[in-house]
Amino acid sequence: xxxxxxxxxxxxxxxxxxxxxxxxxxxxxxxxxxxxxxxxxxxxxxxxxxxxxxxxxxxxxxxxxxxxxxxxxxxxxxxxxxxxxxxxxxxxxxxxxxxxxxxxxxxxxxxxxxxxxxxxxxxxxxxxxxxxxxxxxxxxxxxxxxxxxxxxxxxxxxxxxxxxxxxxxxxxxxxxxxxxxxxxxxxxxxxxxxxxxxxxxxxxxxxxxxxxxxxxxxxxxxxxxxxxxxxxxxxxxxxxxxxx
Numbered sequence: 001x002x003x004x005x006x007x008x009x010x011x012x013x014x015x016x017x018x019x020x021x022x023x024x025x026x027x028x029x030x031x032x033x034x035x036x037x038x039x040x041x042x043x044x045x046x047x048x049x050x051x052x053x054x055x056x057x058x059x060x061x062x063x064x065x066x067x068x069x070x071x072x073x074x075x076x077x078x079x080x081x082x083x084x085x086x087x088x089x090x091x092x093x094x095x096x097x098x099x100x101x102x103x104x105x106x107x108x109x110x111x112x113x114x115x116x117x118x119x120x121x122x123x124x125x126x127x128x129x130x131x132x133x134x135x136x137x138x139x140x141x142x143x144x145x146x147x148x149x150x151x152x153x154x155x156x157x158x159x160x161x162x163x164x165x166x167x168x169x170x171x172x173x174x175x176x177x178x179x180x181x182x183x184x185x186x187x188x189x190x191x192x193x194x195x196x197x198x199x200x201x202x203x204x205x206x207x208x209x210x211x212x213x214x215x216x217x218x219x220x221x222x223x224x225x226x227x228x229x230x231x232x233x234x235x236x237x238x239x240x241x242x243x244x
Contacts (some may be wrong), residue, residue, distance in 0.1 A: 115147025
């Protein structure tokens with residue numbers, strides 16, 4: 001019986017019937033990793049593109065709103081601002097811009113539910129009186145939407161941005177034209193990967209987008225007393241920012 005062992009060993013050595021299965025089993029984890037990483041990267045790029053469009057559309061909508069008059073400058077209202085915000089949130093339904101996520105505090109370990117997004121709309125105007133040799137600008141008013149209350153503005157508030165040279169990221173700051181107004185929008189969104197972290201290098205992170213649009217028509221910047229130029233004849237609750 002022992003004399004047949006060498007023949008059996010040689011036959012097994014030449015047998016390749018299970019080779020494909022072994023190779024598949026070895027390569028499967030790497031293949032899954034590549035597929036998951038590709039899906040995550042594509043999703044991340046898609047989210048950034050959608051957020052960019054929402055930010056731009058918010059700025060454009062804010063620059064266009066207003067009620068016209070034959071005898072006075074165009075007026076804007078709290079209701080019109082809220083309509084712009086409502087459109088922004090609806091546009092972001094696919095990526096849950098108006099939704100929430102679970103969050104575990106890295107220090108305390110406490111699990112909580114918090115909002116995904118904060119959109120901040122700022123009206124940037126010239127400081128009055130304006131000095132052309134040393135131009136300075138200010139945030140006249142701000143309005144916010146979104147339930148991500150943990151986000152604050154990266155570019156100042158009405159209380160802090162009272163004499164600035166421009167608004168926006170360093171090297172890409174924008175200013176209103178002489179006598180004009182710029183609608184500046186800052187969007188901050190808390191991104192979570194589709195699949196449990198570890199399959200790709202993408203982890204939970206904040207995506208920030210900014211956009212600006214010049215108001216194309218003369219706008220009433222005075223308005224009722226203490227209004228900063230925003231009317232509220234409809235009596236709606238202003239979309240005020242938490243910091244005032």
